[in-house]
Amino acid sequence: MDRITRSFQLVSQSYRILMQDSELMLLPLASGIVMAGVIATFALGTGIDQVTIQARGPELYVPMFFLYVALYGVGIFFQCAVVAGATERMRGGDPTITSALAAASRRIVAILIWAVLAATVGVVLRAIHDRVALVGKIVVGLIGAAWSLATFFVVPVLVLEDIYIGDVLSRSMDLFRQTWGETFVGGASLGFASFCAWMVLAVATLLLASIIGMPAMLLFGTGAILLMIFFSAMQGIYVAALYHYATEGEVVSGFDRSVLASAFVEKQN
16 A cells, blocks of 8 residues: 555656646657557568567567667657756756757767667567567566666666766666665555556546447547656656666755655665
8 A cells, every 4th residue: 555655656746847848748748659650660661470479580580679679769769858958947947849959969869779778678689578488488587677777777877977978878777776775675656646647537438438439539549648758757757866866865956855765765684
């Protein structure tokens, strides 16, 4: 119950900051539009069919790698812009879409290099997952979870610190160890609040479908887009606040120290 409560607290606290610069929500929207274009181009241009997917050979994983690079590059670039904008606000500035994009653009080379690395890890894990039995899939899942934790601060490090790309991962991991200890389990996150929002949307769609029929699916699509934009922007603000807390030991105005301190808690033996 504590984690559920903290999840909704984070939504409330992140929302207050987001409303000071609500235009930042345009960044996840732009990211989604560009990603949709990338996926459409990939689907139309590669000619991958069901036989190729089932064979799971190089003819599948090579184009998948380039798709991953493109998607990671786009996603990370706009995430960096959101984090840069949120951080500017947290430091007393007045961010704009232009200033946020400019901050991300200054680190475009590092972002692209990281996208290649992340895509490599993603494709390798996917290839292993497709070829191993159940126990192996569980192990791959654990490795993926560990990678997610290790890279949690990669986006703010990429956009806010002018460091060598080879040091980005170690810097992200150091922030974890210095602030939350050596081993972690999930603490405060936006996850449960996001889950509840999606469930409300799904139930509302089903109820409306029984009354108005297919037009309810249009409402679902619109709601889904709005939720993705909203929680993506909120996640950027949350990560920026955690980064500020981890690097400077200060709590951003609007956030509660206990919530940030419990973002990742040590396992109890």
